[in-house]
Amino acid sequence: MHTVVLLQSMLVPLVLILLSAVDDTLLQSLSQVDRVCRLSTESLLRRCRTPDGKICSGRGKCDCGICICEAKEPGKFYGPRCECHDWVCPTYNGQICNDRGYCDCGLCECDEGWFGEVCQFKEECSLSNKNSRELCKNQQGVVCSNRGTCHCGSCMCDTNDGKNLITGRFCECDDSECLDEDTGEICGGHGQCYCGNCYCAAGWHGDKCEFQCDISPWESKRRCTSPDGKICSNRGTCVCGECTCYDVDPSGDWGDIHGDTCECDERNCHATYDRYTDDFCSGHGQCNCGRCDCKDGWTGKKCEHPLSCSLSVDSSLKKCKGASSLPCNGRGQCQCGQCTCHPPGDNRVHGKNCECDDRQCEDITGEVCGGHGYCSCGRCICEEGWFGKLCQFPRFCDMSDAQSKEVCETADGVLCSGKGSCHCGQCICSPQEWWISGDYCECDDRECDKHDGLICTGNGLCNCGNCECWEGWTGNACEIWVGAEY
Structure with missing residues (x-):
């Protein structure tokens, strides 16, 4: 008898717990009879409404008190009120949550000892203040872009009244560019902002x-998928099922990309190593959707090889390359194993494989080796008492160190922008970082456009991020020959 009473006393709370667990499901089932919702409009909206007043977080539809979220594949919205979006967890140094935590409902849950929106800050710092500040400097040598504070080598960006619109590793991004003027929301509530640019959720654009x-979104993706299975052949942007092909690819190479899914790339027809005649198929063929159809008597991927030549295409190119990775070092035309250096009549480019380019000895004004040396196969041989790539630095001067450093300081008081040393009132930029240049080492030559992997295509000089082309050349990367045809 006592055992029965005991069992009854245990079963009652257990049943109540089970009823409580299924209460929401049971109520929902009762509210939908014969597929007709029995809840009042106010009641069903209340169940779907988020604390900020949005229905299903603005990412789904409310169906009788249950949110049906919009997307159903990787990059989806989920959660009882579509409040989670697993595709927008922030990254740091290319790693989601800095690889020091995990992504939970769009927010980073940091490992022990780390904190911050992207788990980028270490709670205990072993760096000195000087080393910490060096790690916080942007490319211009400014700590946190003057829009944040430095903490153990990482920038804590200003919050702009709690809106957190200043972002980026060095606080270089202003996400206020993503604010919708009408709603005041980031990317209209339908996307994520990365460094001032909106990346829209499926089905949204602008x-x-x-x-x-x-x-x-899935029909849009299907229409934009190219034959190789890529969206717009990775050469365009898909908007509502239509591809907008890029005019310029990320490397700066100009091209003619077209087709319903950007599958045709006319750049494949460019006569890469012969820019002085017809730019397509070496002037000996027709370009059809990125493929050269050669005229009689010519062969090769770009119709560059005459059939009358006793050498094969590969043997011809091998002879023209020599020790370089480019035929004729990218400075001439290869035909049947022989290089013709260009521009025509310019004896500054010479050698069996056009390996010598004495234009490299000239500065922006055209002066050779700064007037303090002579050029030998593209390299300056300096007179005694001078050094540098263009013999521009004197070995001795009558300036004191204090006088010299005063001349080398930038407006913000940083010596050679923190990227070089000062000698006789001139900045000598770090040789380990070849891309640093400028009177105060303030320029980044990586910003200069490339073509065929060469800065300014080897046909000009990079002047503080912009290509200064030699005579006969034009284009952002000095890749277009406008001199006399031959």
Whole structure:
């Protein structure tokens, strides 16, 4: 008898717990009878409404008190009110949550000892203040871009009244560019902002993700998928099922990209090592969707090889390359194993494989080796008492160290922008970082456009991020020959 009473006393709370667990499901089932919602409008909206007043976080539809979120594949919205979006967890140094935590509902949960929005800050710092500040400097040598404070080598950006619109490793990004003027929301509430640019959720587009497509995201993706399975062949942007092909690719190479899915790339027809005649198929063929159809008597991927030549295409190119990775070092035309250096009639480019380019000895004004040396196969041989790539530095001067450093300081008091040393009132930029240049080492030559992997295509000089082309050349990367044809 006592055992029965005991069992009854244990079962009652257990049943109550089970009823409580299924209460929401049971109520929902009762609210939908014969597929007709029995909840009042206010009641069902209350169940779907987030604390900030949005229905299903603005990312789904409310169906009788249950949120049906919009997307259903990787990059989806999920959660009871579509409040989670697993595709927007922030990254740091290319790692989600700095690889010091994990992504939970769009927010980083940091490992022990780390904190911050991207788990980028270490709670206990072993760096000195000087080393910490060096790690916080942007490319211009400014700590946290003057829009944040440095903490153990990482920038804590200003919060702008709690809106956290200043972002980036060095606080270089201003995400206020992503604010929708009408709603005040980031990317209209339909995307994520990365360094001032909106990346829209599926089915939305526009600078601020303000426009919605009239077809489903999956139909849009299907229409934009190229034969090789890539979206717009990785050479364009898909908007509502239509590809907008890029005019310029990220490397700066100009090209003619077209086709419904950007599958045709006319750049494949460019006569890469012969820019002085017809730019397509070496002037000996027709370009059809990125493939050269050669005229009679010519062969090769770009119709560059005459069939009358006793050498094969590969043997011809091998002879023209020599020790370089480019035929004729990218400075001439290869035909049947022989290099013709260009520009025509310019004896500054010479050698069996056009390996010598004496233009490299000239500065922006055209002076050779600073007037303090002579050029030998593209390299300056300096007179006694001078040194540097262009013999521009005197070995001795009558300036004191204090006088010299005063001349080398930038407006903010940093010596040679923190990227070089001072000698006789001139900045000598770090030789380990070849891309640093300028009177105060303030320039980044990596910003200069490239073509064929060469800065300014080897046909000009990089002057503080912009290509200064030699005579006969034009284009952002000095890749276009406008001199006399031959």
